[in-house]
Amino acid sequence: MFEYAPAPESRSVVDIKPTYGLFIDGRFVDPSDGGSLKSINPASEEVLAEVAEGGPADVDHAVRAARTAYEQVWGPMPGRDRAKYLFRIARIIQERSRELAVLESLDNGKPIKEARDVDLPLVAAHFFYYAGWADKLAYAGFGRPPTSQHSGPDPQPLGVAAQVIPWNFPLLMLAWKIAPALAAGNTVVLKPAETTPLTALLFAEICQQADLPAGVVNIVTGAGETGRALVEHPGVDKVAFTGSTEVGRAIARAVAGTRKKLTLELGGKAANIVFDDAPVDQAVEGIVNGIFFNQGHVCCAGSRLLVQESVADQVLESLKRRMARLRVGDPLDKNTDIGAINSAAQLARIRELSDAGSAEGAQRWSPPCELPERGFWFAPTIFTGVTQAHRIAREEIFGPVLSVLTFRTPAEAVEKANNTPYGLSAGIWTDKGSRILWTADRLRAGVVWANTFNKFDPTSPFGGYKESGYGREGGRHGLEAYLNV
Amino acid sequence: MTATATSARSDLSELGRSEIALRTFLHGLPGVDQVGAEQRAAQLGTRSIKTTAKAQAIDLAIRMVDLTTLEGADTPGKVRALAAKALRPDPADPSCPHVGAVCVYPAMVPYVAEVLRGSGVHLASVATAFPSGQAPLEIKLADTRAAVEAGADEIDMVINRGAFLTGRYGEVYDEIVATKEACRGTDAGRQGRPRAHLKVILETGELATYDNVRRASWLAMLAGADFIKTSTGKVPVAATLPVTLVMLEAVRDFRAATGRQVGVKPAGGIKTTKDAIKYLVMVNETVGVDWLDPDWFRFGASSLLNDLLMQRTKLTTGVYPGPDYFTLD
Secondary structure, three states: OOOOOOEEEOOOOOOOOEEEEEEEEEEEEEEOOOOEEEEOOOOOOOOEEEOOOOHHHHHHHHHHHHHHHHHHHHHOOOOHHHHHHHHHHHHHHHHHHHHHHHHHHHHHOOOHHHHHHHHHHHHHHHHHHHHOOOHHHHHHHOOOOOOOOOOOOEEHHHHHHEEEEEOHHHHHHHHHHHHHHHHHHOEEEOOOOOOHHHHHHHHHHHHHHHOOOOOOOOEEEEEEEHHHHHHHOOOEEEEEEOOOOHHHHHHHHHHHOOOOEEEEEEOOEEEEEOOOOOHHHHHHHHHHHHHHHHHHHOOOOOEEEEHHHHHHHHHHHHHHHHHOOOOOOOEEOOOOOOOOOOHHHHHHHHHHHHHHHHOOEEEOOOOHHHOOOOOOOOEEEEEEEEOOOOOOHOOOOOOOOOEEEEOOOOHHHHHHHHHHHOOOOOEHHHHHHHHHHHHHHHOOOOOOEEEOOOOOOOOOOOOOOOEEEEEEEOOOOHHHEEEEE | HHHOOOOOOOHHHHHOOOOOHHHHHHOOOOOOOOOHHHHHHHHOOOOOOOHHHHHHHHHHHHHEEEEEEOOOOHHHHHHHHHHHHHOOOOOOOOOOOOOOEEEEEEHHHHHHHHHHHOOOOOHHHHHHOOOOOOHHHHHHHHHHHHHHOOOEEEEEEEOHHHHOOOOHHHHHHHHHHHHHHHHHOOHHHHHOOOEEEEOOOOOOOOHOOOOHHHHHHHHHOOOOEEEEEEEOOOOOOOOHHHHHHHHHHHHHHHHHHHHHOOOOEOEEEOOOHHHHHHHHHHHHHHHHHHHHHHHHEEEEEEEHHHHHHHHHHHHHOOOOOHHHOOOOO
């Protein structure tokens, strides 16, 4: 046997304070009317830090600070100067990426390998990318044609953006939200998820290190009520939310009839379609990456595998063999492939839906794997014999659980792929270029990956159809959400 | 299960009889997506192998080295020294294992054989007009028989890349079959002599695509290769991790289809312990422990050995010795 010895990343590279306040107007302050909550390490259930729970008065304080900064400093500032701050933040993120990656892994439960190789490089890339747009907004195609010789009205920022982000990619979602908002000239109040606030608070320190003017970025930690107070605050011009469809609906109702501009990035139940001429070994890697990346805590996860019947046995056999190689365990071990489930509540939801899968008659399979005793863990799991009527084929599980369905013809694949209220992403695996185009044309999903999955790039717009939300993040399109066009 | 495996085995042995059957089969293999294969290989390269795992990997890698010299300037003295090093790679440390084999040109085989006899270290010889393979078949076969007669128990042949790239798969197949037969030596010496192991060099740097690498791997295995090997080391692109990945997938699938296990040998360009460990991780996670053995996986290398020895000494003593502490044979 070739057993890999433990290869733990050092946790001493990051200093975690015992308590954190709210980051408002450039300073950490104690909450005036809120309490506190504990952020734990989901891999061990140890308490990492106590963070403030912002109340309505704290939210109001933050929104007013953001307003003042918008009107007096950030709004009037020339784009090229805003860009300097964003470039500086991007560079500091790169310099401190090891520290941020370890903290992300500790607070979220994701493997250090992913925090290090995926999250952090993308976070820095988003800041670099949008820094480049800050002085070129007039040429982004909004307000006037990029080639126009006439000086028309340049697109203007919206004002104060309220941003509420999820726990699956805490720092990356922060980057997706904050970088375009600041580049376009807005100021922000951001609420990180209650279970993963720590990297956002370290980001606040980075804003201080970068001498970002006070009030441009405000971080108000808390749970659902804090988020509600923020999106309902009358001083907010723009609301951006990433999270569950259920909460997204509530937010859409709350801002309906107000002046607030809204973008939502919600749930998904993506189909990953494997045709019979697919490159099998790479398709299997794509299936594994699609559903087990980040413990399946990915809104665009390829949670429904649609495989053509003529290759289904071969693909499943390869998939099971590959799954047996997945290393589940200590997220800080550099060789870990699958880390901890983020919270007890999420683990309970994954268990409930998986039990429903078995009860409804699908066949459940997991490779033999030892799970640690403490912390929240769920073995990588596939269900075969799944039909469109099963709950596990319809509801977002948001965990390392794959539902396998089969199809006979390309038309049937498209029909099944689209037969969901969601429409965030999809994958196509085939060696035929024409089939990729034919299928992608018919899929109602915001992102379609061909012969790859879960590929992200700051230059590429990302967002959903149907109940997966509206608006786009990333790329030139991502600017539109933060400009008055 | 057994019945299926048996029928599959007989089915595949028929393929070599017809050019059309061979072509249809090889072109019907699933494609390889270049981006995906390279990404997977890179991912495996990020595994962190430390302490006990590293020590285990280094000793295994030493046992897998085909210590190679293939120079026009090779002399009996030079190859004898290399063979002595193969037996005791680290004279200062008797616990250091010997390498898997010594690999030389046919003319050098007798001198190496004297040194290695009875040691358990194999004697490999390149043959079939290595490295180009551009000689008449009879000469290639005579080359092979001569090497076997002189004492080589492993033959590293090159495939006819010209024939492969023009789609004359039957010709490549027949040459491998004939070379495999020649591995028994001459008629006179054939009786009772175990056949020399046949390693088939695909020269992947000249095949250019991963689809070709997969097809050539299957073609060689169908024709009876005991090992498939990436490269001669004589063209600019030698062994790479993604090419080796595709070949490992091929031997894995071939065993599943036929029940016969075939070895893999990346050769050329593997110079450091870090590189070697990446390959071992890839073997471990692609085909599993069945291949983590010098009988089933080898490194065609020369300078790699000294780096392995240096890292080994570092692990046992805690300090890096200077390069002068390791022999340059």
